Amino acid sequence: MDYHSQLFLKSHAVKEHWAMPDYAHPDVLVSTAWVADHLTDPQVRIVESDEDRALYTQGHIPGAVEIDWQVDLQNQVVRDYIDRAAFEKLCAERGISNDTTVVFYGDKNNWWACYAFWVFKLYGHKDCRVMDGGRKRWELDGRAWSNDRVTYPHAHYKATEQDNSIRALRDEVLKHQRAGKQLLDVRSPEEYRGERMHMPDYPNEGAIRGGHIPGANNVPWPMNCNEDGTFKSAKELEKLYIRELKMKRRSPTIAYCRIGERSSLTWFVLTYLLGFGNVKNYDGSWLEWGNCVGVPIVKGAAPSHPTA
Amino acid sequence: MNGVNERLGAIIGEFADLDGREKLELLLDYAAGLPPLPPEYQTRKTAEDRRVHECQTPVFLWPEVTDGTSRLTAEVAPEAPTVKGFVAILADAVNGRPVAEAATLPDDMLERMGLADVLGILRSRGLRAILARIKRELAGTTPA
Numbered sequence: 001m002d003y004h005s006q007l008f009l010k011s012h013a014v015k016e017h018w019a020m021p022d023y024a025h026p027d028v029l030v031s032t033a034w035v036a037d038h039l040t041d042p043q044v045r046i047v048e049s050d051e052d053r054a055l056y057t058q059g060h061i062p063g064a065v066e067i068d069w070q071v072d073l074q075n076q077v078v079r080d081y082i083d084r085a086a087f088e089k090l091c092a093e094r095g096i097s098n099d100t101t102v103v104f105y106g107d108k109n110n111w112w113a114c115y116a117f118w119v120f121k122l123y124g125h126k127d128c129r130v131m132d133g134g135r136k137r138w139e140l141d142g143r144a145w146s147n148d149r150v151t152y153p154h155a156h157y158k159a160t161e162q163d164n165s166i167r168a169l170r171d172e173v174l175k176h177q178r179a180g181k182q183l184l185d186v187r188s189p190e191e192y193r194g195e196r197m198h199m200p201d202y203p204n205e206g207a208i209r210g211g212h213i214p215g216a217n218n219v220p221w222p223m224n225c226n227e228d229g230t231f232k233s234a235k236e237l238e239k240l241y242i243r244e245l246k247m248k249r250r251s252p253t254i255a256y257c258r259i260g261e262r263s264s265l266t267w268f269v270l271t272y273l274l275g276f277g278n279v280k281n282y283d284g285s286w287l288e289w290g291n292c293v294g295v296p297i298v299k300g301a302a303p304s305h306p307t308a
Numbered sequence: 309m310n311g312v313n314e315r316l317g318a319i320i321g322e323f324a325d326l327d328g329r330e331k332l333e334l335l336l337d338y339a340a341g342l343p344p345l346p347p348e349y350q351t352r353k354t355a356e357d358r359r360v361h362e363c364q365t366p367v368f369l370w371p372e373v374t375d376g377t378s379r380l381t382a383e384v385a386p387e388a389p390t391v392k393g394f395v396a397i398l399a400d401a402v403n404g405r406p407v408a409e410a411a412t413l414p415d416d417m418l419e420r421m422g423l424a425d426v427l428g429i430l431r432s433r434g435l436r437a438i439l440a441r442i443k444r445e446l447a448g449t450t451p452a
Contacts, residue, residue, distance in 0.1 A: 051365070051388075052365075052387065052388050052389060052390045052391070052431075053332070053390070053427070053431075054332045054335055054336055054339070054389040054390045054393065055387070055389060057329065057332040057333055057336060058336055058389055068428065070427070070428025070429065070430055070431060071425075071426070071427075071428045074428070074429075076429070107387060108387075149329065
């Protein structure tokens with residue numbers, strides 16, 4: 001079956017890529033077709049970020065470079081991101097300059113792609129995009145994979161100081177919570193209710209206490225996505241966050257999960273697809289909160305304790 | 309030196325001299341060699357305790373002992389080739405060997421293969437947990 005008949009057959013089951021006008025910032029999302037048209041565009045660098053990095057080795061979009069969230073973006077000593085100098089070096093080595101259009105994609109509904117996107121925004125990179133649907137959609141569209149080793153001539157890169165308007169640290173989260181501002185917990189309902197405190201067989205990644213931050217609503221991150229890995233329509237997302245949860249676009253919002261990765265996807269959705277004006281990702285997330293001394297925690301399905 | 313460690317030693321040697329990218333390529337070769345799940349195990353996949361809850365990727369493990377020898381049967385989703393390759397290596401090393409030898413699988417095998425740095429802290433921890441679980445279950449399994 002040729003590519004066009006495959007597309008035709010799939011067109012009823014998956015999102016129509018060429019119609020994304022309702023998102024608040026539609027330019028930030030590109031289709032697989034757009035990427036296919038820009039594979040050799042020197043202005044564009046395609047970046048793959050995966051949960052399982054051997055996927056990139058197995059096959060990546062032709063010309064794409066890999067940026068790994070653990071090995072490349074995290075400081076290997078301090079629990080933090082790489083510093084500004086290391087970020088500049090990383091970009092330079094991947095042939096990314098300050099004015100490059102960087103398109104992120106990956107496995108698992110672009111979960112890690114959004115995480116890498118967020119780190120790029122943290123260091124002030126201007127033109128970042130996400131390829132809607134990630135690896136899954138590229139595969140469904142019948143597009144080619146490559147396992148070539150990809151290198152580019154070094155570029156020059158100058159990063160900004162970290163942009164703290166998109167990152168929340170613990171003390172700020174505590175103040176935000178006390179003020180009763182918008183909080184989103186994007187973990188599974190079991191984690192939110194405090195029934196599961198750690199992944200079974202992964203005790204070292206666990207927290208001492210289970211539950212959620214008082215006042216946080218639970219919207220598990222996969223609810224942002226369709227079966228084919230693409231993001232849900234603006235209408236569906238508005239229903240979820242604005243009509244059902246009564247969240248306000250102009251109110252400050254903090255999203256968190258277990259280590260701040262799943263919540264970077266929700267941060268992306270709120271900021272770019274729904275046009276929320278002030279969203280921060282709490283990357284310390286439950287792995288910090290659930291181990292903190294003296295911070296408030298609620299167990300069970302309700303966001304807050306009933307007022308006495 | 310026993311059978312398990314001889315086999316594993318050879319595998320570690322294969323990995324040790326490769327660069328990061330080549331290590332991942334070799335891991336993919338092992339992943340491709342993991343046999344498909346035998347039909348009699350398909351129905352047992354529903355048993356929640358056989359599943360490793362690692363970031364929602366389905367990984368099912370059955371470490372079993374028959375007449376004193378080990379057998380590791382596993383199914384790992386294609387979206388997780390790193391886990392699949394690692395499990396395939398462990399199956400290669402222990403299958404058909406006396407169960408006592410499985411207990412000697414080295415806990416630092418990822419470091420010795422040079423994979424720990426390539427995979428990062430969290431993924432390596434996940435794989436070490438799989439290794440620990442397989443060793444523990446083989447040691448504690450009552451003969452089938």
